[in-house]
Amino acid sequence: MNKENAIEVRNLYKSFKVQYDKAHTLKDRLLIWTKRKSEIHEVLKNISLNIKKGETVALIGTNGSGKSTLLKLMTKIIYPNSGTVQTNGKLTSLLELGAGFHQDFTGRENIYFNASIFGLTRKEIEGRIQDIIDFSELGEFIDNPIRTYSSGMYMRLAFSVAINVDADILLIDEILAVGDQHFQEKCYAKLEELRDSGKTIVIVTHSLGVVKELCHRAIWIYKGEFKLDGDPAYVIDEYLKQSAIDHKELIRKQKETGEYQSKAIINIDSPRDLAKISKTSKKYLLRGWLVTDESKAKLKLFLNQEEIGNVEHEPRPDVYDVYYEQFPGSLDPNTLGWKKELDLSEMKEGNYKFTVSCYGSEGQLMESKEIDFTLEA
Amino acid sequence: MQVWKDIYNYRELLKTNIKKDIRGKYKGSFLGILWSFLNPLLQVVVYWIVFPFLMGRAGAVDNYLCYLVTGIIPWTFFTTVINQGTTSMIVNAGIIKKVYFPREIPLISQALSGLINFFISCIIVVIFCVGTGEGISYHLILLPLIAVIQMILSLGISLILSAIEVYVQDTEYIVNFVLNMGFYATPILYNLDLLKGSGILYTLVSWNPVTLLVNAYRDIFMYHVWPNAVQMIIVIIFSLIVLIIGYKIFKKLEKGFAEEL
Numbered sequence: 001m002n003k004e005n006a007i008e009v010r011n012l013y014k015s016f017k018v019q020y021d022k023a024h025t026l027k028d029r030l031l032i033w034t035k036r037k038s039e040i041h042e043v044l045k046n047i048s049l050n051i052k053k054g055e056t057v058a059l060i061g062t063n064g065s066g067k068s069t070l071l072k073l074m075t076k077i078i079y080p081n082s083g084t085v086q087t088n089g090k091l092t093s094l095l096e097l098g099a100g101f102h103q104d105f106t107g108r109e110n111i112y113f114n115a116s117i118f119g120l121t122r123k124e125i126e127g128r129i130q131d132i133i134d135f136s137e138l139g140e141f142i143d144n145p146i147r148t149y150s151s152g153m154y155m156r157l158a159f160s161v162a163i164n165v166d167a168d169i170l171l172i173d174e175i176l177a178v179g180d181q182h183f184q185e186k187c188y189a190k191l192e193e194l195r196d197s198g199k200t201i202v203i204v205t206h207s208l209g210v211v212k213e214l215c216h217r218a219i220w221i222y223k224g225e226f227k228l229d230g231d232p233a234y235v236i237d238e239y240l241k242q243s244a245i246d247h248k249e250l251i252r253k254q255k256e257t258g259e260y261q262s263k264a265i266i267n268i269d270s271p272r273d274l275a276k277i278s279k280t281s282k283k284y285l286l287r288g289w290l291v292t293d294e295s296k297a298k299l300k301l302f303l304n305q306e307e308i309g310n311v312e313h314e315p316r317p318d319v320y321d322v323y324y325e326q327f328p329g330s331l332d333p334n335t336l337g338w339k340k341e342l343d344l345s346e347m348k349e350g351n352y353k354f355t356v357s358c359y360g361s362e363g364q365l366m367e368s369k370e371i372d373f374t375l376e377a
Numbered sequence: 378m379q380v381w382k383d384i385y386n387y388r389e390l391l392k393t394n395i396k397k398d399i400r401g402k403y404k405g406s407f408l409g410i411l412w413s414f415l416n417p418l419l420q421v422v423v424y425w426i427v428f429p430f431l432m433g434r435a436g437a438v439d440n441y442l443c444y445l446v447t448g449i450i451p452w453t454f455f456t457t458v459i460n461q462g463t464t465s466m467i468v469n470a471g472i473i474k475k476v477y478f479p480r481e482i483p484l485i486s487q488a489l490s491g492l493i494n495f496f497i498s499c500i501i502v503v504i505f506c507v508g509t510g511e512g513i514s515y516h517l518i519l520l521p522l523i524a525v526i527q528m529i530l531s532l533g534i535s536l537i538l539s540a541i542e543v544y545v546q547d548t549e550y551i552v553n554f555v556l557n558m559g560f561y562a563t564p565i566l567y568n569l570d571l572l573k574g575s576g577i578l579y580t581l582v583s584w585n586p587v588t589l590l591v592n593a594y595r596d597i598f599m600y601h602v603w604p605n606a607v608q609m610i611i612v613i614i615f616s617l618i619v620l621i622i623g624y625k626i627f628k629k630l631e632k633g634f635a636e637e638l
Binding site for chain 1 (some may be wrong): 386387388389390392393401471472473474475477478632635636
């Protein structure tokens with residue numbers, strides 16, 4: 001094994017036997033003549049890769065692409081059918097938060113339980129217990145039994161132990177999404193600190209923004225195969241393109257079989273519900289946005305059940321950023337927004353009902369939003 | 378050897394596991410850890426009252442109460458380690474699927490906490506020996522040796538059973554039954570001499586390794602003599618062989634644990 005490499009994977013194959021009714025009892029094992037439905041599911045096919053010391057690498061791919069399996073193979077929780085995984089240096093995998101926690105013991109004692117599963121010795125734990133307690137922000141609660149903790153406190157403690165486990169190689173599986181915004185930012189800052197201190201980090205995540213900011217390199221696993229490897233921005237872009245293609249293909253297939261239900265989300269930015277609008281301003285701008293994966297969708301605006309025409313579209317890159325993953329390949333950032341200027345001088349004072357509706361290709365109502373506002377003198 | 382290095386690296390896990398086993402088990406109950414001694418003790422009382430009636434004069438042993446205590450407490454140690462060991466991979470399925478650590482650690486820590494529990498229970502045995510007039514003697518220095526041999530034997534057995542249990546979950550019920558049978562195939566309630574003349578049954582019971590261990594305990598606690606050296610050496614060799622075979626089987630099967638559980 002090359003000394004510069006932290007992890008070397010060579011010609012790795014892994015398949016699972018999927019059994020529909022697993023033989024768990026002796027009777028089932030003995031009844032070999034009863035045909036049990038089973039199929040071999042190839043999860044990883046011929047994966048070879050090197051991860052150098054000090055690199056932070058993201059594994060990306062859709063659900064079921066095999067990236068978590070690859071991570072489990074690296075930690076030696078499961079073993080390959082053929083091929084090898086070699087690692088160089090102390091390895092810790094953070095696949096599970098709070099492993100080994102015992103409800104009746106205090107937070108402090110549980111730090112010992114949890115950290116010892118990661119293979120730390122008492123001295124090592126004592127050396128960083130203060131860091132862990134500080135990081136968790138639990139303060140004096142640390143000496144209470146953890147059955148008294150809220151779920152947020154529990155996760156914070158678990159994560160603090162995990163992130164403070166000092167190893168040469170850290171394998172992290174999608175566990176960063178805990179706690180509030182403030183705590184998450186702290187976690188990412190800690191990960192950046194670990195990255196800059198020369199640790200090797202392999203991370204599996206769906207948050208592509210994190211990948212771009214944190215990682216030196218991204219590896220894309222596609223249907224069990226090694227698809228692309230390189231700079232995160234480039235790999236993510238290719239990955240999203242492929243996802244869009246796959247998604248469209250899936251929708252096309254579903255439409256053929258009639259299973260598909262297209263989605264739409266409508267938002268009204270102004271006016272707000274129950275707003276009071278003064279007539280003195282003469283004009284008022286109705287604004288909002290619509291995202292949908294139905295290409296022939298029609299947007300209609302109604303004021304007191306009467307349709308208003310001449311709705312204009314406007315670019316909404318902010319909305320696009322939020323929804324492009326959820327609606328891959330079907331959104332155009334330049335036409336997501338809608339707006340319509342109302343001429344208030346021609347309208348009577350009183351209560352109005354404003355409705356925005358989206359209709360599908362066959363004229364069926366897909367989504368509708370309604371608000372009330374009052375026009376005042 | 379890899380196995381020693383693994384265990385040494387994860388010694389803290391071993392320690393915290395033992396702590397959890399001993400302190401965590403009875404944390405919710407009023408009498409706490411006392412239950413682990415109270416249970417076999419209550420069992421002793423039941424047998425002490427019932428058995429002389431059933432067996433009559435034929436089964437009578439001098440100082441039957443002390444005889445029972447010196448048999449049942451080691452037997453409890455044996456069954457506890459094996460029963461808990463058999464299901465320990467299933468019980469720990471959650472972390473086995475998610476975290477790498479040497480899989481034998483839960484088994485070793487269970488055997489060790491069983492050993493510690495047993496040593497504490499021995500205080501009760503000593504109290505009974507003194508209280509029933511047998512007294513104690515310097516022969517007790519062999520107690521740690523005998524207990525450790527017993528631990529090695531039960532660890533070896535639970536290595537085999539826990540690995541099989543992952544694949545075939547009937548194992549725990551079979552183990553339950555076999556242990557129940559084993560209780561009567563060991564001279565705990567009765568004197569081995571009772572079986573003399575019954576041929577094959579006598580041979581089986583007298584070569585039962587647990588019989589040899591229980592005899593050794595009685596020798597040092599009750600009769601104040603050294604245990605039979607030949608028998609002890611046989612038990613040591615047998616226990617080590619079971620441990621090595623058990624470890625081999627466990628290592629062979631452990632690769633599939635995360636997938637099977």
